[in-house]
Amino acid sequence: MANPWFDSWAKLAKEKGYPARSVFKLKEINERFKVLKRGDKVLDLGTSPGSWAKYACEVVGETGFVVGIDLTPPKFSGRLYRFIQKNVFEVEKEDLISQDIPYFDVILSDLAPKTTGIRDMDHLESVRLAERALQLCEMVLRKGGNAVVKVFEGPEFPRLRKEFEKRFKDVKLFRPKAVRKESREVYVVALNFKG
Numbered sequence: 001m002a003n004p005w006f007d008s009w010a011k012l013a014k015e016k017g018y019p020a021r022s023v024f025k026l027k028e029i030n031e032r033f034k035v036l037k038r039g040d041k042v043l044d045l046g047t048s049p050g051s052w053a054k055y056a057c058e059v060v061g062e063t064g065f066v067v068g069i070d071l072t073p074p075k076f077s078g079r080l081y082r083f084i085q086k087n088v089f090e091v092e093k094e095d096l097i098s099q100d101i102p103y104f105d106v107i108l109s110d111l112a113p114k115t116t117g118i119r120d121m122d123h124l125e126s127v128r129l130a131e132r133a134l135q136l137c138e139m140v141l142r143k144g145g146n147a148v149v150k151v152f153e154g155p156e157f158p159r160l161r162k163e164f165e166k167r168f169k170d171v172k173l174f175r176p177k178a179v180r181k182e183s184r185e186v187y188v189v190a191l192n193f194k195g
């Protein structure tokens with residue numbers, strides 16, 4: 001039987017060698033907001049199957065690198081990519097920071113809960129993940145750094161947005177074209193971390 005999620009974005013991702021269609025969301029965000037640049041050290045939360053990580057490695061090039069965290073292993077590997085299999089709630093500063101990596105320039109979070117179909121519950125769980133991404137920004141993002149964080153919209157969203165606005169100089173909301181019509185996901189694009 002045909003997979004109903006296998007749409008034109010998924011087909012294009014496959015043709016271009018990315019493990020998932022989500023790559024086009026990050027690509028559009030980056031082309032619009034210039035979140036990533038050559039040489040950046042990037043932390044990618046909810047990294048599997050690895051589309052964002054592959055794209056980020058291409059953008060940062062040989063002088064940068066990407067560290068990815070997920071509960072499950074990615075389908076992507078590369079010289080510029082290190083994977084840590086861990087729950088983001090259990091990750092500690094020492095897991096991420098070393099003499100070689102004193103900070104990150106960019107934190108990406110495409111973390112998504114296992115959806116239950118109960119809108120409010122999925123929303124709250126996604127806000128909890130987005131708040132964890134913000135905590136990790138406070139732990140390891142350099143002053144002036146950027147973050148992109150996915151969240152499912154709902155009643156807690158305005159409060160979450162304010163939390164980002166307290167910590168970043170410029171906060172935008174963006175819904176890339178590759179987000180499915182029925183999805184309530186949006187991306188918080190948070191630029192220039194206040195430190």
Ligand SMILES: C[S@@+](CC[C@H](N)C(=O)[O-])C[C@H]1O[C@@H](n2cnc3c(N)ncnc32)[C@H](O)[C@@H]1O
Pocket residue numbers: 019020022023045046047048049050051052053069070071072086087088089110111112113114
């Ligand atoms: C939408 S997928 C990410 C897709 C990825 N950005 C890509 O382009 O390939 C969301 C990921 O979040 C991960 N995730 C959800 N909760 C997590 C947690 N508490 N700790 C670590 N990873 C988690 C899931 O395992 C899943 O792989």
